[in-house]
Amino acid sequence: MIKVAIVGGTGYTGVELLRLLAAHPEVELTAITSRALAGTPVAELFPNLRGHCDLAFCEPDIEQLGRCDLVFFATPHGVAQAQVPDLLRRGVRVIDLSADFRIKDIPTWEQWYGQRHAAPEMAAEAVYGLPEVNRAAIAGAQLIACPGCYPTSIQLGWIPLLESGLVDPGRLVASAASGATGAGRQGKTELLFAENSDNFRAYAAGGHRHLPEIEQELQWVQPAGSDPARVTFVPHLLPMVRGMHATLFANLRKEAEIEELQRLFESRYTGEPFVDVLPAGSHPQTRTVRGTNMCRLAVLQPGGRDTVVVLSVIDNLAKGASAQAVQNMNIMFGLNETLALESPALLP
Ligand SMILES: NC(=O)C1=CN([C@@H]2O[C@H](COP(=O)(O)OP(=O)(O)OC[C@H]3O[C@@H](n4cnc5c(N)ncnc54)[C@H](OP(=O)(O)O)[C@@H]3O)[C@@H](O)[C@H]2O)C=CC1
Numbered sequence: 001m002i003k004v005a006i007v008g009g010t011g012y013t014g015v016e017l018l019r020l021l022a023a024h025p026e027v028e029l030t031a032i033t034s035r036a037l038a039g040t041p042v043a044e045l046f047p048n049l050r051g052h053c054d055l056a057f058c059e060p061d062i063e064q065l066g067r068c069d070l071v072f073f074a075t076p077h078g079v080a081q082a083q084v085p086d087l088l089r090r091g092v093r094v095i096d097l098s099a100d101f102r103i104k105d106i107p108t109w110e111q112w113y114g115q116r117h118a119a120p121e122m123a124a125e126a127v128y129g130l131p132e133v134n135r136a137a138i139a140g141a142q143l144i145a146c147p148g149c150y151p152t153s154i155q156l157g158w159i160p161l162l163e164s165g166l167v168d169p170g171r172l173v174a175s176a177a178s179g180a181t182g183a184g185r186q187g188k189t190e191l192l193f194a195e196n197s198d199n200f201r202a203y204a205a206g207g208h209r210h211l212p213e214i215e216q217e218l219q220w221v222q223p224a225g226s227d228p229a230r231v232t233f234v235p236h237l238l239p240m241v242r243g244m245h246a247t248l249f250a251n252l253r254k255e256a257e258i259e260e261l262q263r264l265f266e267s268r269y270t271g272e273p274f275v276d277v278l279p280a281g282s283h284p285q286t287r288t289v290r291g292t293n294m295c296r297l298a299v300l301q302p303g304g305r306d307t308v309v310v311l312s313v314i315d316n317l318a319k320g321a322s323a324q325a326v327q328n329m330n331i332m333f334g335l336n337e338t339l340a341l342e343s344p345a346l347l348p
């Protein structure tokens with residue numbers, strides 16, 4: 001059994017991790033931390049876990065964490081970077097759901113996250129946990145930087161087009177929308193039911209911190225010598241709990257038929273357990289991936305043969321965070337990659 005701890009067990013990604021790990025046949029949960037609720041039974045805060053988790057929240061304690069095989073950080077940006085070096089020295093492997101180790105260029109990270117980085121040397125060591133690109137490196141990694149939710153949905157939609165060099169990388173446009181759990185389990189006026197329900201709006205259109213992550217990772221998959229991927233990204237807040245929908249626009253370098261583009265996507269993702277390429281022209285729905293690690297994609301050509309639109313849906317808390325973290329864990333520990341992630345979405 002893999003001895004696992006979660007730092008930050010009271011947030012939305014924390015409780016989603018708990019739901020998945022409590023049902024994982026190879027995992028023994030040993031510690032779930034919360035400074036505010038230390039001593040409170042986990043099932044008291046999250047009654048869906050009654051009968052599945054009999055631990056109480058505890059204070060983060062480096063000695064206790066250091067006795068685990070794996071620690072997940074489901075904490076705000078800036079927390080993991082202060083503790084990860086010590087854990088790695090103790091031989092503990094770490095999967096960080098925050099953005100602390102995603103950006104390789106530290107000045108860029110500090111500019112977008114507005115704080116000094118406490119462990120810049122670790123960012124170079126961390127493996128970006130997108131299995132569809134980095135599976136082999138993930139298997140041997142000590143430290144995983146789990147991708148953000150928008151970056152996951154956007155990268156999976158554009159990777160086949162950028163790898164093959166078919167699109168103009170300098171003029172990519174992403175319009176994406178997230179359920180309100182994407183903002184975490186915290187009291188913010190704009191997340192109140194009365195503000196967010198029956199409403200739809202963009203936010204951070206002047207610059208969202210996921211932009212440098214998206215561009216960095218897209219540039220990795222481009223053929224050598226390409227102009228770097230440049231993205232216009234506008235996020236939106238959806239009046240729903242979970243789910244993310246990205247509409248991705250690109251211009252083709254030369255005209256192509258939709259059948260050719262469809263074949264490209266199908267062949268790129270053949271064998272990928274968590275990417276489902278729908279028939280060309282489909283309209284993927286967020287509810288078909290709710291609570292699952294699946295990304296469903298569709299390729300369309302509404303603007304003529306020199307353009308392409310990709311629609312990409314994920315669950316922001318699942319493939320966008322906690323389920324993708326479990327997928328990474330399965331790969332790191334040599335388990336079946338789909339273990340504890342097989343259930344289909346709940347419909348209706
Ligand atoms: N929500 C989403 O859809 C996604 C979130 N993420 C990222 O995952 C991380 C967690 O997100 P989310 O679950 O939404 O966050 P929340 O804000 O809902 O929860 C944060 C958790 O971290 C704990 N925590 C806060 N500060 C510290 C600290 N200094 N030391 C130890 N524990 C701390 C809190 O417990 P306590 O204060 O009691 O210790 C709480 O359990 C964030 O970095 C977020 O950006 C990534 C992808 C998607």
Ligand SMILES: CC(=O)N[C@@H](CCC(=O)OP(=O)(O)O)C(=O)O
Nearest residue numbers: 098099148149150178179182183
């Ligand atoms: C709806 C909403 O507010 N979403 C969050 C994204 C959450 C997320 O993915 O967090 P990371 O920064 O760890 O990737 C936002 O836009 O800030």
